[in-house]
């Protein structure tokens with residue numbers, strides 16, 4: 137077993153984490169709570185319980201959102217406990233029966249590759265531009281369920297920006313030199329967010345380097361317990377950011393990412409690579425990783441100028457709020473935008489059910505949590521919802537599609553760039569005009 141047994145002992149069974157656990161709130165079953173899962177996994181480790189399909193179901197249903205870590209007063213490192221379960225499962229058991237062969241191919245051999253994803257989404261992008269997106273979606277209902285689930289998450293796709301130069305100059309006096317991590321699926325689904333991140337950084341006096349050979353952060357593999365594969369992505373990124381940049385990694389002030397799901401894994405590279413020849417670079421890389429919002433707030437953001445007179449709300453992506461403890465910086469950036477009124481979101485820190493590949497591996501629970509999030513967003517009366525992670529954006533768009541398709545779902549940097557530049561994304565002008 138991969139578990140450090142002492143981790144179990146930190147839990148004093150107080151139950152204070154229960155109300156922060158999305159799966160427990162949905163089922164009311166103690167086995168679907170953090171306390172219950174710790175108890176189950178410890179009993180299996182001790183040999184007091186069998187790893188039956190039922191026990192496995194309760195453990196697999198965990199979103200790894202880490203809401204329980206935030207709530208726990210005893211400092212239980214729940215992420216390490218459930219991580220050890222994932223690692224052991226990939227070693228001793230066949231893949232979870234809820235994921236079929238085709239889905240595994242798409243998850244591990246398509247999604248983490250930016251180029252393949254762009255190619256795979258190209259026909260959809262074209263059909264949407266021809267005004268046939270709705271028809272394709274309706275036809276998609278004829279697909280087998282496993283493919284339908286994947287097709288269902290595709291949002292309205294903005295045109296891709298193509299290829300950015302390797303180095304973008306700072307506007308005005310240079311305040312920092314940064315490298316930009318562009319990700320894989322995020323770049324294919326929401327290319328405008330990467331473009332806006334680069335422009336916002338330039339506007340804030342940053343020279344932006346975009347290493348050509350960078351790859352996926354490895355999060356999908358890492359959370360599936362496939363640590364060796366995740367290690368390879370980490371080592372490739374260390375090479376890309378260290379050797380790919382003219383002066384090397386030590387010449388950049390920060391490595392910027394804009395996806396709450398990627399940040400925690402990028403910050404783990406030191407640990408992930410510690411037993412490999414790239415250990416030193418891994419630690420250096422990890423120490424420079426910053427979410428765009430945390431970096432801008434540390435730097436002191438340039439004042440946004442154009443008014444955005446809208447009511448908006450903010451959903452805390454788990455990877456930002458629970459894993460990286462980044463809660464205020466995105467709100468601070470949104471708060472700078474003239475005219476934007478930020479309305480608090482009920483259960484704002486509760487996972488939306490996206491959680492990496494969770495909508496594929498646990499579609500029913502993912503759907504229930506997506507609906508719950510959509511209801512809470514609607515209750516705010518907001519015209520826009522901002523969130524700092526691609527998976528959350530996809531999930532929220534999907535669950536608002538039927539009830540409020542005109543809602544602007546975007547990343548805080550999209551709002552920031554709109555305010556800096558006065559350029560509204562297509563379809564948003566009416567909100568601001570109204």
Ligand code: SF4
Pocket residue numbers: 146147148149150151152153154170171204207208209210211212
């Ligand atoms: S994980 Fe923490 S909050 Fe939850 S039961 Fe254990 S000690 Fe209490």
Ligand code: SF4
Pocket residue numbers: 156157158159160168169170173197198199200201202203204205214
């Ligand atoms: S990680 Fe999230 S889903 Fe899993 S036990 Fe903790 S709060 Fe519940």
